[in-house]
Amino acid sequence: MTSSDPIVEALGAAGYRLTGPRRAVAGLIAEYDGHFTAAELEIAARERRLGVSRATLFRALELLTELHVVERLDLPSGEHAYVPCVREHHHHLVCSRCGRVADVEDGALADAVAEIARRSGYRIESHRLELFGLCRHCQAKAGPSA
């Protein structure tokens, strides 16, 4: 089987071994549109009897985070979640109802950040913008005023 899965490909390209557990985790992640937590993945893995231990699951997530294939997200609730994502610098727009995640380009934000750097005198090395709201779908369900 050729690795049609981009996550598996990223692992291979970075020189990591393409092991069964890693493929399994990659497969699970590929199914998510929105964010997922480590606990959710663990349950999903257990249900399908993928035989991935918790330690391995966390190791895989750590690895994938390092490769920028998934990104770690801090929800307003304080929970940690992960989102599968593209590798370029970008931000996340998270639906607070259904969890769906949209990627947002840096766009106008880069200018705002440059402006902040100028005014503050800081040399800005990185920034992270997290946006929370309702996606179109959930707005429709919730009604226009809710």
Add this chain to the structure above:
Amino acid sequence: MTSSDPIVEALGAAGYRLTGPRRAVAGLIAEYDGHFTAAELEIAARERRLGVSRATLFRALELLTELHVVERLDLPSGEHAYVPCVREHHHHLVCSRCGRVADVEDGALADAVAEIARRSGYRIESHRLELFGLCRHCQAKAGPSA
């Protein structure tokens, strides 16, 4: 003793009792320019024999967060930290070397967020921008190229 401490004042204004442990925590927090973690506070409290239990410390932080006197921050390392801050909506610019925190007004960012909302179709409810970099001081120490 009149409560000269703005943190203590905020507690009082919100109708909370001004207890010893809360004053102690407020006093500790007032000493920080930059961010601090719950663990750091705990150690500081123990060193000074303030007699503030862990539970109380966390309760105080929760309370102060609710009052927007401190804000919870997620460092790139994944650690949770707190920063003392003003009450209006704003963002944080954290020096990744010394931990000093500067408040940043929303400014141009609000426009960028509105633009994102328009393009994505999401109804954005909240956003959080975290900026990391070197403050002037640390830039000078680190030299122009480091």
Add this chain to the structure above:
DNA sequence: GTGCCTGTCGAGAATGAGTCTCAATACGTT
């Protein structure tokens, strides 16, 4: 294809942040 080296894995113990319980205590009002 076979073997070997080393990266990776599993199981479960360990860690550590944060929460909870409940009896004891201390605000601050009267």
Add this chain to the structure above:
DNA sequence: AACGTATTGAGACTCATTCTCGACAGGCAC
């Protein structure tokens, strides 16, 4: 000063995450 209630302390508890270490398996060399 007394009282009612908010708050506290101590430590057990939870739950996510990490670590340890012997066993295993991917993939390069031959």
